[in-house]
Amino acid sequence: MNASLPFIIELRDVSKRFGSHTAIDHLSMEVREGETVALLGQTGAGKSTVMSLLMGTASADEGTVLVAGADPSRDFVALRGKLSVSFQTxxxxxxxxxxxxxxxxxxxxxxxxxxxxxxxxxxxxxxxxxxxxxxxxxxxxxxxxxxxxxxxxxxxxPALVLLDESFSQLDHVTSQTLRRDFAEIVREQRKTCVFVTHRIEDALEIADRVLVLAAPARVCLELSIDAEQRIDAACMARMHRQIERAIGGDASAGEDDGISTNTTKTQH
Ligand SMILES: Nc1ncnc2c1ncn2[C@@H]1O[C@H](COP(=O)(O)OP(=O)(O)OP(=O)(O)O)[C@@H](O)[C@H]1O
Ligand SMILES: [Mg+2]
Incomplete structure (x- = not known):
């Protein structure tokens, strides 16, 4: 991903609590213009909460949330037409x-x-x-x-497309076709996109970058995927295992078999 492109999403040290329950704990992440990022993680890891913060339907208790330079929970006008959302239903x-x-x-x-x-x-x-x-x-x-x-x-x-498990309710063949079309459209149009999925295959097939969240939401694994890796079956299989282990809570998942582009983020 071109490091000179501007950030469309910036989360800095964001925390979100529901009563005494901490859903997001000092999460930082960025998404650059044109990048497609997949969010994975166990149920309750905080993926949808992150999406709510990006949509502005919830606000952070601490930290900064910026979407296209604006705070989505306050600057509705600035973000009008810039942000599009598609849901499970x-x-x-x-x-x-x-x-x-x-x-x-x-x-x-x-x-x-x-x-x-x-x-x-x-x-x-x-x-x-x-x-x-x-x-x-x-x-x-x-x-x-x-x-x-x-x-x-x-x-x-829109400048940014957010999808929360949009394809999960469909039968296998339909969802596979739709995923392919979606991947093609996103790549062809160079849309900036964040999508939540439980399917590792989807993430590997579509995303430029995969973030695995662990509860309370923090990034426990971050992988970048380029076109060359995508056609390398052995590399894809390694990444698949690595993501699987991270979702399962294996703290050493980021140290897997020498995939050069990966980094593991540990936040406090
Ligand atoms: N409005 C709310 N009120 C209270 N607790 C909430 C609320 N929304 C989310 N939570 C809690 O925050 C945590 C994160 O929830 P979230 O829905 O973000 O998880 P998720 O990663 O999207 O899970 P799933 O994969 O099941 O969709 C969970 O423990 C959940 O119970
Ligand atoms: Mg969810």
Whole structure:
């Protein structure tokens, strides 16, 4: 990743508590423009809490959260249209067609109806739903609904895309196809993206960088993956094992078999 590109996300020494429970403990992480980062970790590790901080739906108790230079829990206006989110459930509006669902984000940003229509058409075609724009969510399969949701998230041309396990509720074949398409779109468009997944394969297939979080959320393993490594099956298998061990709580996971680009972060 080009170190001269600006940070889109900066978390500095961030802590977040829910009552007496510490969900995030002095977490620091950055994401540069155009980078795709996967967040992994056991259930309860704090992945969704990190996403809430990035979306601005929760605020940190300590530390600094910056998204595109703004505090997402305060500077709503600065971040309008810069940040797009897709969730586990597709959250489509049932009374709007696929086309109208994709248009909505653009209309909310005061784009003209004609532009919204055009861009929604473009994006539906890009997620291979060019002929389904007139259908309502109830007439679409789960995979198709996820594609609409993805099109809606990307059509506004956000600076940052956040995805929290968007593909996990789909059958294996559908989710695999969707993941491939998603990876392709993210790479082709050079979108900055942070996605949460429980699937190590997804992370290795899509991300430039993988962060494994351990509860309370801190980075216990950080791996960078480049195109060369991605086609090296032995290297991928090593990284897979390493991530698996880190998720399982093995503190030595970062010291695995000589993968040159990895670093292990220990924060206090
Ligand atoms: N609103 C809340 N109120 C109280 N505790 C919360 C709240 N949100 C999260 N937590 C707690 O914070 C911790 C981190 O939760 P979080 O949802 O971020 O985990 P996660 O890594 O996303 O887990 P999963 O993989 O199951 O989605 C958990 O112990 C959870 O119980
Ligand atoms: Mg979660």
């Amino acid at each position: 597709d959250r489509l509006l049932p009374w709007r067609t696929a086309q109208e669902n994709v248009e909505l984000g653009l209309l909310l940003l005061n784009r003209s109806k004609a532009e919204a229509r055009e861009r929604a058409r473009e994006w539906l075609a890009r997620v291979k739903l060019g002929d389904a724009g007139h259908k309502y969510p109830s007439e679409l399969s789960g995979g198709m609904r996820q594609r609409v949701s993805l099109a809606r998230a990307l059509a506004v041309d």
